[in-house]
Amino acid sequence: MKSTHEVRAVMMVAVAVTGFLGISVAGAAATVETEPIVIAGGSIPERDGATVTDLGLFRWSLAEGFVPIPFQIDERVDHTFNVGTEYEFTYNVHDVYGEEDGTLDADDELVFLFSSAGEQAPAGETPPAGADGTRHEIEVTDVTGEVATPRYVYLFSGTGLATSTEMMITWAGGPSSSIDTAAYGVDFDDPWLLTGYRVKSPCGDGADLIDRFKGRAGLAVNQSESEEVWNVTAIFMGEIVGPVRALRYIQGAASGVNTIHYDAFYPDLWERQYQLRVHSVSDLWIYLDWLPGRVDTMYSPR
Numbered sequence: 001m002k003s004t005h006e007v008r009a010v011m012m013v014a015v016a017v018t019g020f021l022g023i024s025v026a027g028a029a030a031t032v033e034t035e036p037i038v039i040a041g042g043s044i045p046e047r048d049g050a051t052v053t054d055l056g057l058f059r060w061s062l063a064e065g066f067v068p069i070p071f072q073i074d075e076r077v078d079h080t081f082n083v084g085t086e087y088e089f090t091y092n093v094h095d096v097y098g099e100e101d102g103t104l105d106a107d108d109e110l111v112f113l114f115s116s117a118g119e120q121a122p123a124g125e126t127p128p129a130g131a132d133g134t135r136h137e138i139e140v141t142d143v144t145g146e147v148a149t150p151r152y153v154y155l156f157s158g159t160g161l162a163t164s165t166e167m168m169i170t171w172a173g174g175p176s177s178s179i180d181t182a183a184y185g186v187d188f189d190d191p192w193l194l195t196g197y198r199v200k201s202p203c204g205d206g207a208d209l210i211d212r213f214k215g216r217a218g219l220a221v222n223q224s225e226s227e228e229v230w231n232v233t234a235i236f237m238g239e240i241v242g243p244v245r246a247l248r249y250i251q252g253a254a255s256g257v258n259t260i261h262y263d264a265f266y267p268d269l270w271e272r273q274y275q276l277r278v279h280s281v282s283d284l285w286i287y288l289d290w291l292p293g294r295v296d297t298m299y300s301p302r
Contacts, residue, residue: 032142033115034268036244041073042106044136044155050104056161057110058128058154059118066128066154068164069116072242075100076107081251081258091260091275096238096249110155111245113168113267114140117151130160168267169246175236179246181267191234191250192227197288209294215253216285224283229254255279 041048047055057071075095082088092107100108117140127133136155142148171179178187178196183203187196194213200206218224230253237249237260246265253259256278264271274286 032144032146033113034266035114036266036269037110037112037114037117037140039110039138040106041104041108041110044104044110044138046134047104047136047155047157048106050157052102052104052108054157054159054161055104056128056131056156056158056163057112058156059116060121060125060152060154061119065125066121066156067118068128068162069112069153070164070166070168070243071110071112071116071153072244073104074109074111074240074242074245074247075102075105076109087258089258089277093237093249093260094240094247094262096240096247111242112153113244114142114147114151117153120150120152121154127156128158128162130162131156131158164243167243169241169244169265171239171241171246171265173239173241175250179248179265181265183268184270186263186265186270188248190231191236192231192253207294209291211289211291214285214287214289216283217253217281218283224285225254230256233257253278 052073052075055073057069058066059069060066076092077095077097077099078090078092079097079099080088080090094109117138120139121135121137127135134157138153138155139150140153141150169179169181171177175191176189178185183200185196185198185200185206186194187198187208189195192215195210196208197210197213198204198206198208212227215227215230216224233254234250234252237251239249240247244266247262248265249260249262251258251260256276258277259275260277261272261274264273
């Protein structure tokens with residue numbers, strides 16, 4: 001059993017009002033090695049219904065055989081908001097509420113890094129201890145050509161499978177806290193108030209680079225709502241923290257009480273996605289307000 005997935009290294013340093021923000025902190029040029037691989041459970045139909053805690057992900061090499069790699073499976077759920085009111089709606093979110101059943105579904109996500117993948121294992125290779133014998137081979141290919149040959153990981157199920165102890169994300173959780181990787185860190189003072197962004201060595205010195213992550217909605221930047229206003233009614237929905245990704249969910253933005261946004265933090269990449277549920281607004285700005293003297297050069301992917 002096998003599935004194939006393509007990856008591409010992209011330096012994302014842009015904001016789109018359609019709902020996505022991505023920042024790469026891998027240096028002046030992104031590398032496919034730090035690219036996260038996110039695979040929907042529907043791409044692994046033979047594992048549908050498997051108990052998530054019974055699944056293990058491995059790479060293979062001739063020298064070491066099967067070796068466990070850092071990975072996580074993040075379940076998703078159709079969560080109903082404002083139950084019993086005229087504002088009731090259902091939206092598919094990562095399961096920060098702990099509502100899912102702990103089994104792999106089509107919309108759940110398997111997450112690992114391209115750098116963790118290895119060689120292709122021979123067909124008759126002995127499975128890792130504890131595996132039930134059935135393996136699923138996942139082939140990942142770099143479409144940019146930076147890495148010429150495909151790489152492979154192997155998904156097994158069983159009891160007592162070996163696991164990797166490596167944690168690439170450090171976060172205690174909660175709305176007012178810091179999230180750190182080896183490459184960068186971000187600091188939150190409240191649900192909407194992101195007040196620190198730090199790039200670590202060798203690409204930075206670890207000092208804060210921003211005044212704040214800011215937002216404006218209205219007729220003009222200086223005549224509009226701000227992240228301060230949005231924060232008043234915001235609710236911290238919850239978090240998921242795993243070896244290779246942390247997810248932070250927020251609901252509410254002033255009168256947009258059902259607007260939802262979440263941050264996804266990977267070792268070298270930070271993404272934010274918005275689901276806007278709000279009345280008509282004339283303009284919307286989301287931007288990083290850099291500290292004077294801390295940023296004087298802008299690097300683009302090309």
